[in-house]
Amino acid sequence: MTGGVRRVYENRVVLVTGGTKGIGLGTALVFAAHGAQAILTCRWGSADPDEVRKRFTDIGALEPLIVEADVASSEDTQMLFRTIKEKFGRLDAFISNASNAVTVQSLDDLTERGFLRTMRASAWPTVEYTLAAQKHLGRYPRYVLVMSSDGPDRFTPAYDFVASSKAAVETLARYLAYRLRGEDCRVNVLRSRAVKTDAFADTFGSEFYDFLRRFVSDDWFMKVEEVANAAFGLCSGMFDAMTGQVIMADRGTGFADGITTLFENRESLGLE
């Protein structure tokens, strides 16, 4: 039973790929607040490790282990899991968050190379890491959670390859759920959209944000904490009977995303 237990992730380990920024970092912080040892991977090294560590120590959490590992490099994966084995010997939750995708601005950007690179870096790591956990640590994590978006179902600028890779990883998550059903391992997908992170600005440019702000209030955008809490909630014990599922963390805003809403609010928005 989860209720009443102060720190449910005491002596437990969570791995978050792309964990030094945005949703990844936010999610790792929630786990750490519950006692978890967090392992954060990053690729670009753009994150200042001291600053990231400080976010953890500020809330009285364990210092995270920050590892430079490219999710698209199998060598890095093996190295990472050897380190996990050596330092902690276990992995309880794996948050597959990193997504290194090639963006598409026009038809010219639709290249086979870009497609395959995106698939490798944004769909395959969930599988590779999950298998590596079993190989190096002797068992699968209790929770595998893939961070995704509504891109597979709804148009998103520049997102052609990202969306394809998300569709692929969501499908793989369903099949992993079947294959790991007897292993006390659940595999789920948490979609989010319109989260204000650096990645949002990197992918879409700040112009898109400014455009959206003409029609929606700042509250409309998802906060990192909201998505992070939901991610933790799915790994908290309360949703242990859930596997192979895709759920959306957008408070329902995506449901009313379209010209209908603009029409309905045309007066207050000053549209004719």
Added chain:
Amino acid sequence: MRTLADWSDFSRRAVLVTGGTKGIGLATGLAFGRRGAEVTLTHKWGSADMALIRAAFAEAGAPEPSIVDADVSQEEDLRALLAGMRERHDAIHSFISNVAFAPVVRSFEEYTRRGLASSIDYSVWPIVSHTRAIKDIFGTYPRYVVAMSSEGTDSYMINYDFVAAAKAALEALCKYMNHRLRDHGTRVNVLRTRFTRTDSLRAMVGGDFETFVDKHAPGTFTEADEVGEAAFGLCCGLMDAIGGQIVTVDHGANIFDNFSRLYQERDRGTLAPREAPE
């Protein structure tokens, strides 16, 4: 930073579960009660065993639940129920709309307009009438509304035609309700499961079903407690990013309860046909 201990402290919070004296409803009531919530359970069709229910709450360390006889389709019952709750509580924190009732349909000939209408009255409209009446009587909407649903809308279930039709309508309304109540801070979500070992399932498909499924497709059932935990999870504050969603909690049965899976696992050997008689 808030932790699970804070999210899980439901002391002095009022929770209403319709059809709360059996099966998933009872398990949900217990999930909230265990965290200190003051739970009101309604029943109508089930002859609730009060002593047993109270004992289960006591054993869980939960405050004693209020058990109220109330027909979800009757406005007077609803008013009386909420007036009673209003004497004890200032607000209803979470409302779990669990009751579903529809005629068992065995053939196309058994479809009746009246049967469908009564399915709507008992299985769809209560989430609207209750949420609205809560606002009338308490002045605020519940913070969380959860509708219990099932997978019969997307895949075949025995005798389930009208329940499934009602659930489809219920799920659609939940998405719209979440949209309309979002500015009030209310989250409306749907929790779906496939098979749980409950009286309602037995009433719908017959008593031999469980044994048959466990023999040939083990792992397809979800325990009522597991659904209750997820219902609590949706209402504890951690999942506030989830609104207007259909959350399926069924051990993945919606994906792998199919012939392909049975074929894949045919080595279990339970599916060999009976020898033909000589």
